[in-house]
Amino acid sequence: MIPIQNYLVLAALLFFIGAVGVLIKRNVITMFMCIELMLNAVNLTFIAFSRHLGRIDGQIFVFFVMTVAAAEAAVGLAIIVALYRNRKTLNVDDASSMKW
């Protein structure tokens, strides 16, 4: 059986790549995909602990995280379509009128 630390390190690296991606990318769709990557890293942690502790609750949590991710993708992509229709841009720096 593979030690749980391997999975935790892999999930941390995936989360790290996703976090850096959100910070350095300017295309709103790509930033959104990096957020999905971070969610998947967290899911991997949940499943690794579920296996390690022999409890099923981790899998239930991942199920709910996936449901929320699907809802978030639908609403987020609708917002992106509305943004593109109104501003003709996908660059987040051009849509900063609500920024403080």
Add this chain to the structure above:
Amino acid sequence: MAILSFYLLAAIALTSALSVVLQKKAMSSALSLIVCLGAIAMLYVQLDALFIAVIQVIVYAGAIMVLFLFVIMLLDPTSERLAPSLKSVAYAAVPLGVLLAVLLGQAIIVYRPASPSAREPAISDISAVGMRLFSSYVLTFEVTSILVLVAVVGAVILAKKKV
């Protein structure tokens, strides 16, 4: 054997995740993300989470990523020139990301896994997942249906021609 397949899948997941961030075109990023999700689904199989692995392929790779691809093809973001990312932001992001990785790594190294207590009979049993979902977590499950309903209505209203 198991450790070998773990390292292979981890290498695929990390390479494709890096590719998501480093690709210039949004379409290439999306395709790389699908590869990454597939590798993670296989890791779920290795971790005895068969139900979650199937859901990962159907919901993530099948539904969410197809939605992404539709939007990318609809808006065609390559047709417009995206301004290069702000240099100052990029310079700040990488040290912050490395700091995050170091902190996470430190937490994992310090962490001593508790020995599993009261092991449940079979975590790979899908019927056990279903029983737990509709007994202990039934309220959460019902609230999720409201969330999905709100998301559907919100997506339709947001994407309508005239609000």
